[in-house]
Every structure is written in structure tokens, then in C-alpha cells.
Amino acid sequence: MYIVLDIGGTSTRIASSKKLKTIDKIDKFSTIRSFDLSIKRITASIENITQEGKTQGIIIGLPGTIDKKTRRLARAPDLFSSWIHKPLTNILSKKFNCKIFIKNDTDLGGLGEVAFGAGKGHKIVGYYAIGTGLGGTRIVNKQIDVFSRGFEPGHQIINIHGEKWPSCGQYGCLESYVSGRAFYKNYGIQAENCKNEKIWNDFSKHLAQGIVNGIVLWSPDIFIIGGGFSQRAHLFLKQTRENVKKNRFNPPPIVKSKLGDKSGLYGGLHFLKTHK
Ligand SMILES: [Zn+2]
Missing domain, CATH: 3.30.420.40 (ATPase, nucleotide binding domain)
Structure with missing residues (x-):
């Protein structure tokens, strides 16, 4: 077992x-x-x-x-x-x-999506998990890409005039705009209770900026959005794709996770299978 x-x-x-x-x-x-x-x-x-x-x-x-x-x-x-x-x-x-x-x-989570979910059949995959914070990873040939210090796309700076973000001490991080914690701080409402189109449009602009950066740095065949926010993808994914297209010629497909909160479990399964 x-x-x-x-x-x-x-x-x-x-x-x-x-x-x-x-x-x-x-x-x-x-x-x-x-x-x-x-x-x-x-x-x-x-x-x-x-x-x-x-x-x-x-x-x-x-x-x-x-x-x-x-x-x-x-x-x-x-x-x-x-x-x-x-x-x-x-x-x-x-x-x-x-x-x-x-x-x-x-x-x-990213590995699970590639082995069993939305990233199946793709060679190079970018993955952002949006929950309380924002994490991410790059999967290449169904393996977690090699790294020295770990992938931290949540701490890429998207606004040099931005505010200090307490969880890392940097200014203007993607996570200070795109995360559960930031959502409440910036918009005064929990994401799960929000149906306001204007708020989600603003959210999608920041997320799109983070995805454009992910595309130019990681060069993925597909970009997957996972984490708790993927359950509300119908409120922001379409606008996010449009905002990415404004900044980036011919971007890869941007899709939501298929495995939801089980992506990490499936990723573990795949890892064990390939490291017996
Ligand atoms: Zn940060």
C-alpha cells in the first residue's frame, strides 16, 4: 500500500x-x-x-x-x-x-494536473495555485522542474510602487493582489462571497500580469490555474485570458485545474509511481 x-x-x-x-x-x-x-x-x-x-x-x-x-x-x-x-x-x-x-x-499539485488532469499530454506546464496565498510550479516532461530555491511566482513584483506585503516583506508582489488574503484586504469582501463584476475584472488584470510574466519566463505549452480560486474560475478566467492577450501575442491556453483540491494527492501518486 x-x-x-x-x-x-x-x-x-x-x-x-x-x-x-x-x-x-x-x-x-x-x-x-x-x-x-x-x-x-x-x-x-x-x-x-x-x-x-x-x-x-x-x-x-x-x-x-x-x-x-x-x-x-x-x-x-x-x-x-x-x-x-x-x-x-x-x-x-x-x-x-x-x-x-x-x-x-x-x-x-502541478504534477498531479499534468499526470492526471488539465495538463495531460503537455510537455512544459506552468501552474499557479491561488488560495490563501499564491504558489506555483513548472512541470517539464511530467516531472517537477529542477530548482535551487523553489518556485515562488507569488513573490514576483508586478507593481514597483506597491505596498509592503507582510508575508514576505517585499513591495508590490503578485500575491498582494492575487490571493485570498489580498482579496479581503483590497476589496473588503471574501472572494467566496463576491459576485461583483468590477472587482473580478480588477482581480483578473493583476492575475493576467502575473501570467504574462510566467509565460515569458517559463515558456509553457499551457498554463493551469489551481487552488481554491479555481472553483470560481467562471468569475475571472475569461477576462484574464483577454487581459493576457492585450499584453502578449499568441499566448498558450490558460485553463482551470481539473482535479481541484485533489491535485496534490494525484501528484503524490504520480511521484511515487516514478520513484519506486
Ligand atoms: Zn511577496
Whole structure:
């Protein structure tokens, strides 16, 4: 049995797969503030799922920067600080005695969309996940592209006269215009309650600027918009495409994610399949 753990700021999901072709079961619960209690809950869930057999591999997706040397979470503005620098991989590998991988959750989300969702059949894919913040990744030949410090498209600057953004300390970041946190701050309403066309048009202009930059830097065959905001794509995607076309000759298709909040789980599945 293979296990994919997707630990987000709000919820934790644990998926199991026997043959790495599809997800068999998902256990979902609210992410727990205490790291020790979380470990207990997670191991109990995995034990429950794998009653019938051995755990052959585990992949963990976390919403932040992973320190490649220590294989620990180094930075995660959207997760409880009690999770930072904890030996999650060591604990689980001792407990289950199998291969364990740890990855950024947005990288896995992009990978999932390419292997099973909206990016199927495309060689070079740009992916932005818009939720509380904005993350993104580049997928090449069905693999997370190599990087030195991780992809951080949310922190590209789209306005040099912009305001300071607390989560990174920079001025005029894309994330300070295009994210759940920014939406509430800038428009005074939560995105899930907003149907105001003018607001969504303004939002789409900023997103389009970020996508144009993504296109010129990443040169993708297709651009995918995932994360919680993709559920409201009908309110902004069409205008975003039009705004991209105003700035960019012959852009690639810009589409919404197909797997929604399961893209990271499918990405983990694909990663395990290719790293057996
Ligand atoms: Zn920033």
C-alpha cells in the first residue's frame, strides 16, 4: 500500500493507493496545531488504512519551503509554526520502515494536473495555485522542474510602487493582489462571497500580469490555474485570458485545474509511481 499525505494550513488529507493507478481511499481531517498530536492522528490513520499489508512508500506534501538537506519544513507562512523544523520524515520512516519523500504541496499539485488532469499530454506546464496565498510550479516532461530555491511566482513584483506585503516583506508582489488574503484586504469582501463584476475584472488584470510574466519566463505549452480560486474560475478566467492577450501575442491556453483540491494527492501518486 502507498500513502500520500497532503498537509495544508486548513485540512490534512491522507490518500491510499494499492497499485498507484488511482486513489482508493481518502481520510480528511482539520490540520492539528500540535505537531505531536498530529503525528498520532496521522500514524493511526495510516495504520488503519494499511491493516491488510505493508506500507511500501509514503510521500508528504507541505505548504512551504523544504530544506533539502535536513528534509524538514523550513518556512511555511500558512501552517502552524509548531510544524517548522520537525523531523516528520524520520518519525514516519522509523514507524513504517519504507521510502519517504517530502515535497512542496504546490509542486505536487502541478504534477498531479499534468499526470492526471488539465495538463495531460503537455510537455512544459506552468501552474499557479491561488488560495490563501499564491504558489506555483513548472512541470517539464511530467516531472517537477529542477530548482535551487523553489518556485515562488507569488513573490514576483508586478507593481514597483506597491505596498509592503507582510508575508514576505517585499513591495508590490503578485500575491498582494492575487490571493485570498489580498482579496479581503483590497476589496473588503471574501472572494467566496463576491459576485461583483468590477472587482473580478480588477482581480483578473493583476492575475493576467502575473501570467504574462510566467509565460515569458517559463515558456509553457499551457498554463493551469489551481487552488481554491479555481472553483470560481467562471468569475475571472475569461477576462484574464483577454487581459493576457492585450499584453502578449499568441499566448498558450490558460485553463482551470481539473482535479481541484485533489491535485496534490494525484501528484503524490504520480511521484511515487516514478520513484519506486
Ligand atoms: Zn511577496
